[in-house]
Amino acid sequence: LFLYLMGSFGAALAFGYVEGNQVNLLITGSLMSWFMLGAWGSLYAYTPENYPTNIRAMGCAYPGGVSRVGAIAGSYIIPIMLGAGWGIKTIMWVAGGVPLIFIALVLLVFGYETRGQDLESVPLVEAHLKEKNAQFAVATPVHE
Secondary structure, eight states: OHHHHHHHHHHHHHHHHSOSSHHHHHHHHHHHHHHHHHHHHHHHHHGGGGSOGGGHHHHHHHHHHHHHHHHHHHHHHHHHHHHTTOOHHHHIIIIIIHHHHHHHHHHHHHOOOOTTSOTTSOHHHHHHHHHHTOOOSSOOOOOO
């Protein structure tokens, strides 16, 4: 996931900096699409593993919903930036480069490896709830 995010960063910047002919835009656009789709697929495989089974659907639904809000907002914000005289390079840095680097660094620092662990209970979430003496806000009943 980290590598796909870094590839997305590089491809987004290349897209903003290439000369505006069709071949350059096609190549950098294809690279950006490939890396973004790779990150997207990896993210949808990685995210569910970070939640205990009884809240996994909720834990995946909230980020999915927020991502759609961001996609809708971007459709309105980018034309406003272009209308305000921002160049493509600046827009690619603000809308693509900086967020991708930030997300990649957060993943690198705080990413949680679940390989070889019991996915029925994720220790970090369980420990946090025990510390706060709390219960899950929404829980799916587990039928045994």
